Amino acid sequence: MSTMTYRGYAARIEYSDEDACFIGRIAGIKDVIGFHAESVKALRLAFEEAVDDYLATCEKLKRAPHKPYSGKVMLRLPPEVHARAAMMAEAHGMSLNQWAAEVFSKVS
Numbered sequence: 255m256s257t258m259t260y261r262g263y264a265a266r267i268e269y270s271d272e273d274a275c276f277i278g279r280i281a282g283i284k285d286v287i288g289f290h291a292e293s294v295k296a297l298r299l300a301f302e303e304a305v306d307d308y309l310a311t312c313e314k315l316k317r318a319p320h321k322p323y324s325g326k327v328m329l330r331l332p333p334e335v336h337a338r339a340a341m342m343a344e345a346h347g348m349s350l351n352q353w354a355a356e357v358f359s360k361v362s
Contacts, residue, residue: 258298263305265289267297280304283320 258265258278266281273290276297280287287308289300312319331339343353 258301260302260305261309265301278304280308283308 258267263283264281265278267276267278269275270277275290275292276294277290278288278297278301280301285308287304289297289304291297291300309319339354340350343350346353348356
């Protein structure tokens with residue numbers, strides 16, 4: 255699966271057969287910013303315009319454009335996955351948190 259990105263933002267894209275168009279939403283932000291278009295090329299432009307408008311609006315309102323994240327993540331894993339992750343962390347001379355942060359940082 256490929257992700258549409260622009261200026262550090264990613265888009266969640268769906269297709270509406272009923273409306274015969276693509277519907278997108280900027281992912282990973284608190285605000286709900288949507289856009290739509292009938293072709294991929296037009297969708298790309300609509301996405302870029304939505305991001306630019308979002309950033310300009312945030313600047314005008316003098317507020318940060320991103321939802322702040324605390325850096326704390328709570329995961330529920332099957333015991334065998336937890337054990338394997340702990341083993342890999344130890345094998346790399348890291349704590350489980352350090353190892354997970356390194357693994358997560360490689361996700362694009």
